[in-house]
Amino acid sequence: MAKTGFSPKKLMSLLVASALLFTAVGGCGADGTQEPENSAGESGTGRTPVAALDKLEESRSAEPVEGGTLTISMDKAPTSLDPLRISGYNAYVVCQQLGDTLIIHDPEGKGEFLPNLATSWETSEDGLQWVFQLRDDVHFQKGEYQDGRLMTAEDVAYSFMRNKEHVNNTLGFVEKVEATGEFEVTFTLYQPTATLLYEITLPNFIIVPQEEVEGWGDEFGAHVISTGAFQLESHEIDQQTTMVRNENYWGNRPYLDKVVFKVIQDANQRLNALITGEIDLALSLSSDSLQQVLDDPNLDLVSLNKVQMNTIAFSYENGPTTDLRVRQALSMATDRQALIDAAFADGTAEYTKIPLPQNSWAYDESLQDLVPDYDPEAARQLLAEAGYPDGFEITLSYAASVERDRIGVVLQQLWKENLNVDVILDATETATYNDKVHSGNGELYLGGITASSTDPAFSLGYSFDSSKAHASYNPGPYINEAWDALNLEALAITDQAERTEIYHQLLEMAMEDCPGIWFADQYPCWGVRKGVHMTDFDNWFLICNGETYNAWKEP
Amino acid sequence: MLRLVWKRLLQLIPTMLIVVSITFVITRVIPGDPVSVLAGPEADPQVIAELQASLGLDKSIPEQFVMYVSDICRGDFGTSLNYNEPVFSLILDRIPKTLLITFTGLIIALVGGIVLGTVSALRQNSIIDHLCTFFALLGASMPVFWIAIMSIFVFSVQLGLLPVMGMGSLDQGIGDVASHMLLPCLCLALAPMATFTRTTRSSMLDTINNDYIRALRARGVKERRIIWKHAFKNALPPIISILGVQLGISFSGAIMTENIFSWPGMGTLISTAINTRDYALVQGAILTLAVVNVVISLLMDILYMLIQPKVKI
Numbered sequence: 001m002a003k004t005g006f007s008p009k010k011l012m013s014l015l016v017a018s019a020l021l022f023t024a025v026g027g028c029g030a031d032g033t034q035e036p037e038n039s040a041g042e043s044g045t046g047r048t049p050v051a052a053l054d055k056l057e058e059s060r061s062a063e064p065v066e067g068g069t070l071t072i073s074m075d076k077a078p079t080s081l082d083p084l085r086i087s088g089y090n091a092y093v094v095c096q097q098l099g100d101t102l103i104i105h106d107p108e109g110k111g112e113f114l115p116n117l118a119t120s121w122e123t124s125e126d127g128l129q130w131v132f133q134l135r136d137d138v139h140f141q142k143g144e145y146q147d148g149r150l151m152t153a154e155d156v157a158y159s160f161m162r163n164k165e166h167v168n169n170t171l172g173f174v175e176k177v178e179a180t181g182e183f184e185v186t187f188t189l190y191q192p193t194a195t196l197l198y199e200i201t202l203p204n205f206i207i208v209p210q211e212e213v214e215g216w217g218d219e220f221g222a223h224v225i226s227t228g229a230f231q232l233e234s235h236e237i238d239q240q241t242t243m244v245r246n247e248n249y250w251g252n253r254p255y256l257d258k259v260v261f262k263v264i265q266d267a268n269q270r271l272n273a274l275i276t277g278e279i280d281l282a283l284s285l286s287s288d289s290l291q292q293v294l295d296d297p298n299l300d301l302v303s304l305n306k307v308q309m310n311t312i313a314f315s316y317e318n319g320p321t322t323d324l325r326v327r328q329a330l331s332m333a334t335d336r337q338a339l340i341d342a343a344f345a346d347g348t349a350e351y352t353k354i355p356l357p358q359n360s361w362a363y364d365e366s367l368q369d370l371v372p373d374y375d376p377e378a379a380r381q382l383l384a385e386a387g388y389p390d391g392f393e394i395t396l397s398y399a400a401s402v403e404r405d406r407i408g409v410v411l412q413q414l415w416k417e418n419l420n421v422d423v424i425l426d427a428t429e430t431a432t433y434n435d436k437v438h439s440g441n442g443e444l445y446l447g448g449i450t451a452s453s454t455d456p457a458f459s460l461g462y463s464f465d466s467s468k469a470h471a472s473y474n475p476g477p478y479i480n481e482a483w484d485a486l487n488l489e490a491l492a493i494t495d496q497a498e499r500t501e502i503y504h505q506l507l508e509m510a511m512e513d514c515p516g517i518w519f520a521d522q523y524p525c526w527g528v529r530k531g532v533h534m535t536d537f538d539n540w541f542l543i544c545n546g547e548t549y550n551a552w553k554e555p
Numbered sequence: 556m557l558r559l560v561w562k563r564l565l566q567l568i569p570t571m572l573i574v575v576s577i578t579f580v581i582t583r584v585i586p587g588d589p590v591s592v593l594a595g596p597e598a599d600p601q602v603i604a605e606l607q608a609s610l611g612l613d614k615s616i617p618e619q620f621v622m623y624v625s626d627i628c629r630g631d632f633g634t635s636l637n638y639n640e641p642v643f644s645l646i647l648d649r650i651p652k653t654l655l656i657t658f659t660g661l662i663i664a665l666v667g668g669i670v671l672g673t674v675s676a677l678r679q680n681s682i683i684d685h686l687c688t689f690f691a692l693l694g695a696s697m698p699v700f701w702i703a704i705m706s707i708f709v710f711s712v713q714l715g716l717l718p719v720m721g722m723g724s725l726d727q728g729i730g731d732v733a734s735h736m737l738l739p740c741l742c743l744a745l746a747p748m749a750t751f752t753r754t755t756r757s758s759m760l761d762t763i764n765n766d767y768i769r770a771l772r773a774r775g776v777k778e779r780r781i782i783w784k785h786a787f788k789n790a791l792p793p794i795i796s797i798l799g800v801q802l803g804i805s806f807s808g809a810i811m812t813e814n815i816f817s818w819p820g821m822g823t824l825i826s827t828a829i830n831t832r833d834y835a836l837v838q839g840a841i842l843t844l845a846v847v848n849v850v851i852s853l854l855m856d857i858l859y860m861l862i863q864p865k866v867k868i
Binding site for chain 2: 076077079080085087088218221236237238239240262263264265266268269272273275276278428429430431432433434435436438449467468469470471472473
């Protein structure tokens with residue numbers, strides 16, 4: 001029997017109580033679900049795109065130090081690093097460090113391009129031929145099948161044509177790429193295309209030597225050799241990718257000895273590893289983690305000059321949204337600001353009503369007037385006219401995430417209150433959601449696309465393109481031949497002012513039909529440990545590239 | 556004995572066939588297919604159709620099943636679409652890493668459970684006994700992912716003692732890998748340790764109250780000798796059979812734990828395979844787990860026979 005003064009029962013309840021306390025205290029610290037407090041007035045750790053520029057200034061003024069390892073987390077492992085096979089942001093970021101593209105984006109996102117492997121380029125009168133002059137001092141990294149030989153125009157032609165023959169090729173408008181001199185390549189196009197320059201800044205088009213590709217065969221994806229500032233040391237899938245300084249790099253000598261990309265699948269764990277210093281930079285943090293990054297004195301939050309457009313797309317195939325008046329009513333019954341407040345950390349998303357990102361060079365504030373404001377009264381009337389005075393039931397499909405769950409709940413409340421419309425939330429994991437989009441089985445699709453450039457061709461231009469029907473760009477799908485024709489026209493012109501004009505017409509045309517509800521331009525944010533100095537946080541994240549970019553880390 | 560082994564190994568064949576058929580059907584029935592994951596949500600439908608054809612996924616499902624089974628019979632588990640590597644070599648690479656944490660975790664659980672269980676049996680109804688009972692209740696009822704998150708929060712983030720994730724590298728010494736292993740192993744150990752504690756306690760109580768123990772005590776045999784030599788040996792069989800069950804369970808527990816700690820074993824492999832709808836890999840991995848489970852239960856039966864020769868199977 002117990003010989004102690006108090007009964008086992010008492011002891012038990014004491015222990016249970018303390019365990020519960022532990023849960024409560026630990027619980028809210030670890031997943032940080034508390035709503036961000038009023039932090040609008042908080043100091044300049046920054047959470048708008050401006051932060052990227054502040055960072056730029058700061059790193060220019062500090063004195064760089066050579067050495068060190070930069071460790072970066074990502075949520076998924078790129079399974080192959082072969083530029084032919086890469087897809088998804090992680091693979092792009094990794095691949096971009098290993099090789100160089102012919103040209104790169106300007107850091108400010110003005111839609112201009114800077115020389116990289118190519119020193120200059122010009123186009124023929126009819127826009128069908130583009131001639132690039134190449135640097136004559138670029139060598140490949142030393143590999144198994146070649147000894148760091150000079151890169152020539154033949155290699156550039158080989159790399160592009162290899163891509164063109166692949167099923168995923170994005171160069172459908174290019175007829176051929178050929179070497180027209182030792183250091184001169186010529187692109188021949190089927191039709192003039194304004195986005196050619198953007199396309200070739202993608203990491204899919206880093207230059208690779210034929211000997212290595214053919215030597216490694218199927219294993220090239222784990223042994224990529226290219227021209228970049230860092231050379232691949234090891235690629236352990238689901239663990240980490242390690243790269244070391246390329247001593248023979250043609251551009252800046254990289255300050256960093258090593259760059260390591262670690263795979264951390266769990267979002268909370270990415271934040272934990274950043275807090276403990278196991279990583280220096282965390283990609284793709286959840287919006288709940290962002291406030292914790294802001295509060296930590298050792299961490300900075302940096303947002304990219306890149307917009308993710310958040311949309312609720314209407315189905316043109318199923319349910320009541322096939323009626324224009326219903327679509328308009330639902331749009332008018334949606335308080336977009338309420339959705340933003342519920343889902344995104346302060347300052348990481350901007351209010352919008354249109355599918356043209358606010359950092360695009362074609363953006364104009366007045367375009368927002370193309371979509372009517374929040375007006376529940378008018379919405380109710382419109383819905384009654386459409387034959388639904390008592391509302392209806394509709395399913396909202398999305399790939400589950402904390403942010404989208406909250407958006408779904410707020411939407412349920414708003415539409416129930418304003419229109420007596422019942423929203424059924426259909427949250428599934430990504431593969432199932434993709435399947436729904438591809439097969440056109442949903443009624444409302446909550447999702448979004450990332451505008452990979454400030455060029456509207458990659459945001460607005462994709463959103464209503466009938467060739468993107470049933471892809472996440474255009475799930476509805478909105479199909480309009482006149483729109484497609486005008487969109488093609490915009491691609492064939494190179495003058496920015498003229499193109500802007502056409503994109504405004506395209507936007508007006510699409511908005512008349514109300515194909516969806518655009519509600520937030522979201523800026524993806526990265527957590528960075530203090531003491532890490534990037535030259536810039538651009539669209540693509542360049543650690544060391546050419547003569548412009550060179551990151552370093554305080555010891 | 557040999558006959559038993561042969562019989563069990565023969566039984567593997569129908570087991571494998573059933574497992575293969577069930578996983579084949581389940582992977583095909585759930586929505587989503589590997590191609591739409593591979594090509595990404597932004598891919599054009601035309602690209603998707605081309606990819607589907609190139610992977611043979613446009614064939615009818617019975618056709619695909621016949622192809623898959625005949626491949627397996629020839630020892631070919633197929634190629635993972637996501638990793639672009641043979642399924643068999645992927646699994647061979649991952650299994651040792653999972654075994655490393657599951658076995659270490661189980662050894663911790665077994666040793667800890669036996670000690671705690673014996674102590675609480677000997678001091679029945681004392682405060683130590685109640686603490687152990689409470690611990691067993693806690694360990695059995697706390698989900699493994701919760702323990703993992705809490706232990707990371709306390710030991711890594713707050714105290715900064717242990718790494719948050721990953722496996723470390725042998726290049727940096729065995730200590731690096733050991734420190735990375737500690738938290739996942741403890742998380743995996745907690746639930747089975749609770750079970751072992753409870754089992755040891757009740758089994759020990761049963762034996763201790765037997766007449767022959769009383770007789771030994773009366774003869775003045777040392778208490779320590781009575782406990783470990785006589786009582787413990789007789790209390791062992793139930794613990795062994797629980798061990799077999801726990802081995803199988805800790806494999807599935809590893810899926811959760813590995814994902815939280817980014818441990819590159821079978822668990823992360825399976826969850827990635829499921830998320831990417833990597834059919835061949837899901838099937839191969841599940842089949843491997845099934846085989847491992849059958850082999851474990853066979854080994855347990857043999858062990859059982861060795862400890863208690865009167866048991867004939």
